[in-house]
Amino acid sequence: MKILVAVDQNPYSAHAVGEVAKLAANTWANVTLLGVRPKKAFKADRAGGLPMRWGADDTLLKALRDYRELFLTNFTEEDCPYIQREFGYELIEVRKGVWEELYVSKSAKKDLRTRMRLGNPVKGILAESQEEESDLIVLGCNNLKGCGWEDGTIVPQKVVNEALCSVLVVKEEKKVNRIVCCLDHDKVSQQSLEMINQLVTLYQGELEIVGLTEGEELKVEVEKKMDAILRYYTARQIKPLIEVVQVSALDSFISQEAQWGLMALWMGKKSILEKVFPKGKVNKLVKGSESSVLILR
Amino acid sequence: MVKALVSLNADLASSIALRYACQLANMISMDLQTIHVEEADHEGHPPGTGWVRRTWEKGLLETAQEEISQLINAERASCPGLTSPKMFVGERETEVLRELEEEPYDLFVEGVLYSFSSSNFYKKIRSKLYRQAPCPIILVKNLVSLKRVVLLLEDGTDLGLRVTTFSKIFEGADVEVDLFHLKFQAAGRLSFRKREEATSISRQEDSDDVLKAAKEMLLASGQTPRGSRMVHDTPVKIADSLRDYGLVVSYISHSMGKKSPLLELLSRVPSAILLCWQ
Numbered sequence: 001m002k003i004l005v006a007v008d009q010n011p012y013s014a015h016a017v018g019e020v021a022k023l024a025a026n027t028w029a030n031v032t033l034l035g036v037r038p039k040k041a042f043k044a045d046r047a048g049g050l051p052m053r054w055g056a057d058d059t060l061l062k063a064l065r066d067y068r069e070l071f072l073t074n075f076t077e078e079d080c081p082y083i084q085r086e087f088g089y090e091l092i093e094v095r096k097g098v099w100e101e102l103y104v105s106k107s108a109k110k111d112l113r114t115r116m117r118l119g120n121p122v123k124g125i126l127a128e129s130q131e132e133e134s135d136l137i138v139l140g141c142n143n144l145k146g147c148g149w150e151d152g153t154i155v156p157q158k159v160v161n162e163a164l165c166s167v168l169v170v171k172e173e174k175k176v177n178r179i180v181c182c183l184d185h186d187k188v189s190q191q192s193l194e195m196i197n198q199l200v201t202l203y204q205g206e207l208e209i210v211g212l213t214e215g216e217e218l219k220v221e222v223e224k225k226m227d228a229i230l231r232y233y234t235a236r237q238i239k240p241l242i243e244v245v246q247v248s249a250l251d252s253f254i255s256q257e258a259q260w261g262l263m264a265l266w267m268g269k270k271s272i273l274e275k276v277f278p279k280g281k282v283n284k285l286v287k288g289s290e291s292s293v294l295i296l297r
Numbered sequence: 298m299v300k301a302l303v304s305l306n307a308d309l310a311s312s313i314a315l316r317y318a319c320q321l322a323n324m325i326s327m328d329l330q331t332i333h334v335e336e337a338d339h340e341g342h343p344p345g346t347g348w349v350r351r352t353w354e355k356g357l358l359e360t361a362q363e364e365i366s367q368l369i370n371a372e373r374a375s376c377p378g379l380t381s382p383k384m385f386v387g388e389r390e391t392e393v394l395r396e397l398e399e400e401p402y403d404l405f406v407e408g409v410l411y412s413f414s415s416s417n418f419y420k421k422i423r424s425k426l427y428r429q430a431p432c433p434i435i436l437v438k439n440l441v442s443l444k445r446v447v448l449l450l451e452d453g454t455d456l457g458l459r460v461t462t463f464s465k466i467f468e469g470a471d472v473e474v475d476l477f478h479l480k481f482q483a484a485g486r487l488s489f490r491k492r493e494e495a496t497s498i499s500r501q502e503d504s505d506d507v508l509k510a511a512k513e514m515l516l517a518s519g520q521t522p523r524g525s526r527m528v529h530d531t532p533v534k535i536a537d538s539l540r541d542y543g544l545v546v547s548y549i550s551h552s553m554g555k556k557s558p559l560l561e562l563l564s565r566v567p568s569a570i571l572l573c574w575q
Contacts, residue, residue, distance in 0.1 A: 223309045241439045241567050245413040253413050
């Protein structure tokens with residue numbers, strides 16, 4: 001799994017990095033920590049006489065380095081898959097019955113990259129996720145500025161709307177006790193099921209699978225998929241609760257459930273969630289919800 | 298031995314109910330009989346009479362039997378006592394009720410998907426089958442672990458009925474039992490602190506008596522309750538606090554209206570509920 005953690009210099013980003021580190025400890029994901037510096041800020045620095053390059057004392061660069069250290073504190077040195085091993089001699093069988101002591105470098109098993117981009121943060125995050133084929137983008141925010149980032153820009157909301165992969169918006173102030181996953185179609189990827197599985201393990205929370213329906217009853221294919229999901233998790237010693245919610249009651253359901261922790265929406269091409277959650281509503285959900293939000297694609 | 302009838306359809310609710318019943322059968326001495334009623338209305342009006350009708354019914358049953366057998370076969374490994382289902386064509390409630398009246402069942406089990414809207418639950422509770430069932434009913438909403446059971450107690454209700462029903466089913470089973478004495482609070486209602494403190498003391502005294510009586514009855518029937526307490530909150534909040542229980546045992550009465558806080562609570566409980574008619 002490839003996780004892209006988009007950060008700014010606020011404490012909620014540190015919180016998001018900490019959450020991803022816990023997730024990565026279970027999944028051994030390849031992780032990229034990305035900071036995007038708006039061009040105008042760079043120009044201002046340049047006007048101040050600084051050269052057009054990242055200075056060692058650049059605040060964003062410094063924050064990224066701190067986040068990398070924070071990420072690594074979640075691992076012991078022996079078990080950390082992200083640490084580059086030292087160079088040294090090692091006896092290796094080069095042909096049958098012939099050994100040679102070679103000077104080798106043991107590379108890290110998994111990647112932990114720290115990257116900087118220049119430009120619009122939303123475009124930078126989306127470009128990075130597409131170029132690197134990320135499976136999940138993680139961003140932090142809090143409700144103090146309506147989930148806005150520096151300068152009040154609504155980066156998390158825009159990334160949630162535009163990204164082609166899954167996006168997790170981690171709310172700094174909320175402890176996750178329950179993971180509520182809403183489903184209205186039968187195209188659920190194995191990877192998204194595993195991602196939920198990891199989150200349940202990470203937060204030690206309850207899992208609730210919600211089937212959305214426009215009428216009184218679930219569509220047959222959705223019901224069959226929910227049965228398969230129930231069996232999948234039960235086999236992994238997780239006992240999810242199943243709940244049926246009518247689309248017309250979705251708003252009140254979300255406002256009631258959001259207090260518990262993490263709201264996940266499985267968005268599909270034919271999903272009614274795409275209809276009931278147009279961009280504006282997703283913005284509202286990310287902005288207003290007390291809970292962290294995971295959009296699964 | 299407890300003799301239970303489990304109603305099955307080829308759907309998720311039945312699959313959950315069957316797995317829950319199997320879990321129960323592995324805990325207590327229980328004989329599980331499954332039943333499926335193929336409703337003729339699903340396939341249009343029955344044609345003719347005599348052999349024409351019988352042939353048509355046979356065709357319907359064969360298709361249904363295949364689906365129900367798949368459901369049962371999937372659970373057979375964990376539930377070896379499962380036998381072939383009883384299959385009927387007709388009106389579901391009437392046929393199930395007839396079966397419950399003809400055979401000495403101690404328990405009826407069926408599934409309904411837990412819903413944010415309570416309408417399906419209310420429909421079930423008001424149905425002829427539920428109102429006339431000669432035995433207690435377990436309504437399974439989710440596949441939850443049956444390690445913990447809670448008995449809900451309310452003032453002015455027959456405690457003995459719930460305790461006897463529970464003790465009969467769970468005789469010798471390794472379950473933790475809690476007793477909750479319910480005092481409902483209207484949603485959004487404000488209470489003044491002084492008055493609230495005074496009523497809280499008298500409420501607690503009432504509860505102590507009810508809980509003590511229920512505890513004694515349970516002990517007399519060989520069950521030791523793990524904990525007991527008075528719960529004073531809105532139906533929705535109490536229901537949410539019952540999420541960890543594998544079974545919620547409650548009384549239910551024919552006189553309960555739609556606005557009954559106990560019914561609201563039971564509709565919002567995501568676990569299985571054991572209904573004892575009073």
